Amino acid sequence: MTACAQESTINSSLKSIHWIPMQTQDKQFVYVDSSLRKQLTQKFYGAEPFTSAGYAIVSNEKNQQALINSKGDFIENYSDTDLGLQPLGRVTLLMKRREHEKKLPFWNWDWSIMGGGIKKTATYVKVEIRVLETDQILLDKDVPYDENEYSSAVYDLDDKHFVLNGNLYELKNQHLKKLNTKIDMILENGRYIPPAENRFEIYDIQQNRPIFSNLVGVDKIDLLWNGQPLQLDSINQDRYKPTVPKLLKDNSTGAIYVFPEYEKALPKQIKQATAAQLDFLKEVSLVYSVNNSPYFILGRFNYDHEVWAYDWLYLDKDGNLLDKINVKDFFILDQVGYLVWPDKHMLFTKNTLEKDWKTGKIKYVYQTEALYLINIKKGEQDPTMGLWNAETKKWDLPPNFQHIDILDGKQQIFSLQMQKDGPFTLYDNKTKKQIGSKSYDTISSNGLVREKDAENKDNYYYIDIYTGKAYRE
Known part of the structure; x- marks a missing residue:
């Protein structure tokens, strides 16, 4: 041989x-x-x-x-296989995805095709992920099309440990070692939560044993005020049940740890409170922990349909109720990624908006100090967008744009569309100037643009989004 x-x-x-x-x-x-x-x-x-x-x-x-x-x-x-690359430290992951028809055993044939006979095949997806530098195979599956949830997205716990498709890997000498750990939720500072049915544990990547264990999901919080019990119920109720409950209670100590980082326990006793604050507490339905701080955020839904938002109160880890807190880089988002906290009342001063202006969806520009994309409805006009600076309390870009896309938040590079179905231009918010003189039908963050050629066909090529330089002859 x-x-x-x-x-x-x-x-x-x-x-x-x-x-x-x-x-x-x-x-x-x-x-x-x-x-x-x-x-x-x-x-x-x-x-x-x-x-x-x-x-x-x-x-x-x-x-x-x-x-x-x-x-x-x-x-x-x-080939007809879809390819995708994912850089990971000193290695590169290649994901291959190919759809194909697969013959089914007769007991899985679809006999209910509307007058079209019997369907004896089904669409499957052949998925492979491997390390290019070493040819190490990390995933090799053939799954039904509707059940394919695999991706090459990688989340790091530290510079040596990564999570890929719910599995924990350790990177050493360009080799990814799969550890005997599944992960449902990734937390900050190398902490994570493995899958569980009813009792949850929180681990630190540097330790073999859990730092918290025997945690159960709850939707009620029992507090003490002047020696009397005070219960907050129906807390953090989601339309869809989350993988990990947003309130986790340690049955051995009674401590309750709160989403998103579960890093500190709620105080068990309120030290001081006004009558108005006590009334507020009885109607609280949202509780979040502000990571890297001593604070918790308490939300009471305002059922005034003209407002349609939350009112807020705050609690520190020692049991003190507060009307305001000063924190940076913390946000509460809805299920589609738009801002719930801080809300418009915190971002705008009283007389900032015109009388007939109403705010819509708000989106924070990540990696900036205080920039927000905000939808504004002016009277009966269609909504428009602007770029609001919460630090200066002024519009960096007035709300006159049909659309504003973030191309590089840290460098404050945006693409601007002035009119519906109109072209996009590049804009540098740091210099407050348009980049280049051209406009495009679309602009992607990697520099890929689309425009019509002389024959009115779509033409794609690349530009430098920071200078406007075109990569074309």
Whole structure:
């Protein structure tokens, strides 16, 4: 028996690179660096930017995808398989996804097709995730189309431990070791919660034993006021049951730990309270813990349909009720990601909005100090968007835009659409200037833009979103 091996196209010593696809005059792509110097001789019908580790996904005239490295070698040849790359420290994950029809055993045939006979096959998805640098297989599954929940999204607990599809891995010497741990919820500072039916545990990645155990989900909070019991009931009731309850009670100590980080226990006794605050407590339905602080947020829903929001009261870990707190980088979001706390009453001063203006959805611009995208309805007009600066209490961008997209929150790069179905322009909020002079039908955060060509067909190419420089001949 004889074995032979083909020379590997994987090069773990490839230098960090930053190459971008440049569109040629024949509407194909070549790879160039930031100075527009060509780096590879090949042309591609479609191309994505290289990862810093030296890999890129390209496509041919049939819209089939392939994977290349920075030498131009094909690691994956063109096929109908969907490819995706996920950088992870010193390694790169490749996810492959291919749909196919699979014959079913006769007991799984679908006999109820409306007059169309018997369906003997079903759509399946072949999913594979592997480490490119070592060819280590992390996932290899063939699952029904409707049951495919696998992704290449990675969440880090520290610089050596990562969660992928609910599994905990340790990265060492470019090898990912799967630990015997499943994870339902990732917390801050290397903490996590494994799956459980009724009794939950909280772990720290540095310890083998749980830091909290025998925790059960509750929806009531029992407090003491002047030696008398005070119960808050129906707390944090969600329309859909969460994987981990938002209130976890330690049965051995009676301590209650609160979502989102469960890092500190609610006080068991209220030290001081006014009559109005006690009335407020009896109607509280939302309790959140403010991580990295001594505070808890208490919400009472305001059933005034003109307001349709929460009123707020605050509690510190020592049992003191407060009317205000000063915290940064903490937000309460609804189920689709829009802001609940801080609300508009905290963001706006009394006379900021015109009389006939009403605020709609609010979205925080992450990695900024105090910027928020806010929908405004002016009288009977269609809603428009603006960029509000909560620190200066002024509009950085007045609410006159049809749409504002965040391209880079930290650098405050946005794309602006002035009119419905109109073009987008690049805008730098730090310099308060438009970037470049062109407009586009769409602009993505990675620089991919779409515009109409001379034949009124969609044309895609890349730009530098920070300068407006186009990567095209």
